[in-house]
Amino acid sequence: xxxxxxxNYEKMSxxxxxxxxxxxxxxxxxxxxxxxxxxxxxxxxxxxxxxKQGLDFSQVKTFNLDEYLGAGIDLGKxxxxxxxxxxxxxxELFKHINIKKENTHVPDGLSKEPEKFCQWYEDEIRKAxxxxxxxxxxxxxxxxxxxxxxxxxxxxxxxxxxxKQTLDDNYESFYKKAEIKRExxxxxxxTMGIETIxxxxxxxxxxxxxxxxxxxxxxxxxxITSQITASAIQLYNGKATVVLDQDAASELKNIEHYxxxxxxxxxxxxxxxxxx
Ligand code: F6R
Numbered sequence: 001x002x003x004x005x006x007x008n009y010e011k012m013s014x015x016x017x018x019x020x021x022x023x024x025x026x027x028x029x030x031x032x033x034x035x036x037x038x039x040x041x042x043x044x045x046x047x048x049x050x051x052k053q054g055l056d057f058s059q060v061k062t063f064n065l066d067e068y069l070g071a072g073i074d075l076g077k078x079x080x081x082x083x084x085x086x087x088x089x090x091x092e093l094f095k096h097i098n099i100k101k102e103n104t105h106v107p108d109g110l111s112k113e114p115e116k117f118c119q120w121y122e123d124e125i126r127k128a129x130x131x132x133x134x135x136x137x138x139x140x141x142x143x144x145x146x147x148x149x150x151x152x153x154x155x156x157x158x159x160x161x162x163x164k165q166t167l168d169d170n171y172e173s174f175y176k177k178a179e180i181k182r183e184x185x186x187x188x189x190x191t192m193g194i195e196t197i198x199x200x201x202x203x204x205x206x207x208x209x210x211x212x213x214x215x216x217x218x219x220x221x222x223x224i225t226s227q228i229t230a231s232a233i234q235l236y237n238g239k240a241t242v243v244l245d246q247d248a249a250s251e252l253k254n255i256e257h258y259x260x261x262x263x264x265x266x267x268x269x270x271x272x273x274x275x276x
Contacts, residue, residue, distance in 0.1 A: 004244070005245070005258065016043045020135070038173055062099065118158050121157050131201065147160065149227045155193030159190055200238065203236055207245075216244060217251035221254065
């Protein structure tokens, strides 16, 4: 696992966006796994900037991690006070780039048969050839997607009840500004499972701010546990990159080692150190 620390949110976002852009350039029809929330907004801004300079999304496919049950929009149609993740993706990324609507997938929170939908979603990811890069944030309770504490580390896409902490966090950052009452916000979500996430070929986790420092330290340096589902990153056998700002990295015990490894890898790439 590569743990990369950048000075601030902007630099963290740029680093993450560059990894995604590199993937798109080397494989124009790549499959991106995408996240919502406050953390990836800067990464999406960077990708939009790169698109204006020619980054082509015309063949890219996307699958989002999760959606509130009872929320969803038909992308591009008018909506009022819609707080779905589908709307978020449309506003923060999709409407600004040349991605085809039919290539974007956000779990359908309005599905009449959500359990069947979960299986369909898994099948669609498989049919698309699997996820090349999965972008992830981390919840205050250590969740990846909406895999709340106690979720099996081998879980698949399913319906998950949200914890009080997630409801509180997301109410503050998402629902409150739409003047929706706390008790009116959805209490369940459709979420990719941990095992679904770990099937991606590259897992890219980002986190910023002091608020995330403790949970990042637990996920990266603590025991692997279903109580902090993001700790499953330690089990992951593919390429894993964690990009943090200084604040989110501030509780890591082995920070000096991670900096050393980053420098060593760069020196190796530049040819100034060899393996012997
Ligand atoms: C969103 C998602 C969540 C968020 C997490 C952090 O699609 O999967 O796990 O990544 O709740 O949210 P923010 O970025 O708002 O702190």
